[in-house]
Amino acid sequence: MSSFPLVTHPRAQDILAYGPAGPITVAHFLADVRQLAADLPPGRHVLNVCVDRYRFAVGVAAALLADKISLLPPTLTPEMMRQVKHFAPDVFCLADQPQAFDLPQLAWTGAQAAAAAAADAASATYDVPDIPAARTAAIVFTSGSTGTPVAHPKSWGGLVRSVRAEAARLGLLDGRRHSIVATVPPQHMFGFESSVLLALQSGSALSAAHPFYPADICAVLAQSPRPCLLVTTPLHLKVLLAAGLDIPAPDLVLSATAPMPPQLALAVEARLQAPLFEIYGSTETGMIATRRTTQTTEWSLFPGVALSVSQGRTWASGGHVESPMPMADELELLSSERFLLHGRSADLINIAGKRSSLDYLNHQLNAIPGVIDGAFFMPAEHDDVSVTRLMAFAVAPGMKASTLLAALRQRIDAVFIPRPLVLLAALPRNSTGKLPRDALQALASRHQRQGTPHAI
The missing domain is CATH 3.40.50.12780 (ANL, N-terminal domain)
Known part of the structure; x- marks a missing residue:
């Protein structure tokens, strides 16, 4: 027509x-x-x-x-x-x-x-x-x-x-x-x-x-x-x-x-x-x-x-x-x-020869009782020498990061355990519930610079 x-x-x-x-x-x-x-x-x-x-x-x-x-x-x-x-x-x-x-x-x-x-x-x-x-x-x-x-x-x-x-x-x-x-x-x-x-x-x-x-x-x-x-x-x-x-x-x-x-x-x-x-x-x-x-x-x-x-x-x-x-x-x-x-193709990750996806890891994190919201993040690699480590952010009122990590170890391979795991009051989602990569990158950079008592 x-x-x-x-x-x-x-x-x-x-x-x-x-x-x-x-x-x-x-x-x-x-x-x-x-x-x-x-x-x-x-x-x-x-x-x-x-x-x-x-x-x-x-x-x-x-x-x-x-x-x-x-x-x-x-x-x-x-x-x-x-x-x-x-x-x-x-x-x-x-x-x-x-x-x-x-x-x-x-x-x-x-x-x-x-x-x-x-x-x-x-x-x-x-x-x-x-x-x-x-x-x-x-x-x-x-x-x-x-x-x-x-x-x-x-x-x-x-x-x-x-x-x-x-x-x-x-x-x-x-x-x-x-x-x-x-x-x-x-x-x-x-x-x-x-x-x-x-x-x-x-x-x-x-x-x-x-x-x-x-x-x-x-x-x-x-x-x-x-x-x-x-x-x-x-x-x-x-x-x-x-x-x-x-x-x-x-x-x-x-x-x-x-x-x-x-x-x-x-x-x-x-x-x-x-x-x-x-x-x-x-x-x-x-x-x-x-x-x-x-x-x-x-x-x-x-x-x-x-x-x-x-x-x-x-x-x-x-x-x-x-x-x-x-x-x-x-x-x-x-x-x-x-x-x-x-x-997502961009979500596929390979650490020490083991493959997973951010979507799968996010699902396992959010399935833990007490977790209201959570997301993994893989920072960009800046060189071929240093090891890029996964990070994760979670909203889990009343939980300690150590407790949450112990629960994650029961669900995912040890190579994908996040370092650090940061507990927050809320994640920077937009109005459709998405987490833009630049918002996660800013959050990661801030915690990498400052550190936090809630991170392990």
């Missing part, structure tokens, strides 16, 4: 979002989009930092309508902002809250479109814009978990084909319109596709909220109409279950950004009485596969997507993947439609 509609809801009065003031119709959304598109500054690149998920969606749609490109960096640090400005000197910031960025800013809260929305809602016509499939909708940056963020353009057609395949796989096209609650920010690739575009392209309704803490997640779930899809991460789910709250059960749970431990998947389904699916993909490819973790270790590819091995790497192509892309993970191909995930 040469173009795709901005939304697929069949009627102007269908609900597209739930905001603080109540339901928001498609007619209201389209009126907001058209007014904001007319008000956007001349710059071609939009840094959309709206916290409210509905306002973010309006910003993305308005940029599409005005043939502008939404920039979605992984963080909003001063260094990242310098990189964004260098990448796109004409960039301006669209925000619904005051920001301290050294960029031209357009404040937008949606209130100014109320009259236009009312007029549009009263109209007998329902005019949904068609967007050219080849139009660049967004430029998404890698998370930086393995190095410097890299920009990846995303066409409107590629994004639409991706989320429609996701909607079909999750059963969202069976006529029941889901409400979508997400704990991940809309600026992240997973949140962008699964909490914003998925609603626009499946007839569903997104929640404007961005709940993070367990009590907030429970409150938003309680207010959301059924059926309800919870879009989240393993970290959010682990903390949610540990909070001991009465959790309003969603009808479906979708997780991504990190592998889901099988024990956690079983606990989630037992507690929430809802099926849990994982999405597999990357910033480079978008979503390409799913699995129901309690039932299989195998991943099922989206229709049209294929994996192949070339030059010692696994490549994804076909379907919505617009050009062949190398995967950063170790994948075992089982058939043309299924594969196993063995961890």
Whole structure:
């Protein structure tokens, strides 16, 4: 197809979002989009930092309508902002809250479109814009978990084909319109596709909220109409279950950004009485596969997507993947439609001739009773003489480092025991639960310089 509609809801009065003031119709959304598109500054690149998920969606749609490109960096640090400005000197910031960025800013809260929305809602016509499939909708940056963020353009057609395949796989096209609650920010690739575009392209309704803490997640779930899809991460789910709250059960749970431990998947389904699916993909490819973790270790590819091995790497192509892309993970191909995930290629480590992966070591650390969060880290080697040693950081209130190390020795080979093991109050995770490598490197450098009484 040469173009795709901005939304697929069949009627102007269908609900597209739930905001603080109540339901928001498609007619209201389209009126907001058209007014904001007319008000956007001349710059071609939009840094959309709206916290409210509905306002973010309006910003993305308005940029599409005005043939502008939404920039979605992984963080909003001063260094990242310098990189964004260098990448796109004409960039301006669209925000619904005051920001301290050294960029031209357009404040937008949606209130100014109320009259236009009312007029549009009263109209007998329902005019949904068609967007050219080849139009660049967004430029998404890698998370930086393995190095410097890299920009990846995303066409409107590629994004639409991706989320429609996701909607079909999750059963969202069976006529029941889901409400979508997400704990991940809309600026992240997973949140962008699964909490914003998925609603626009499946007839569903997104929640404007961005709940993070367990009590907030429970409150938003309680207010959301059924059926309800919870879009989240393993970290959010682990903390949610540990909070001991009465959790309003969603009808479906979708997780991504990190592998889901099988024990956690079983606990989630037992507690929430809802099926849990994982999405597999990357910033480079978008979503390409799913699995129901309690039932299989195998991943099922989206229709049209294929994996192949070339030059010692696994490549994804076909379907919505617009050009062949190398995967950063170790994948075992089982058939043309299924594969196993063995961890990130960059996570594989070899010490004294013994191989393991950071993902496996992290799993063993986090499986120790009393550990709330933990991560191993392998510093970069600076020469061929000195021995680079693994480090680990853990959040384990009331535990001593010696006790934790003794438990680790029961689970992993002695060559992978971390030196040092550092106990912390919290790990420097970002809003999607990821630990960027530069954040771990800074943490490691600080403890290597200063030392700590909690390290062994």
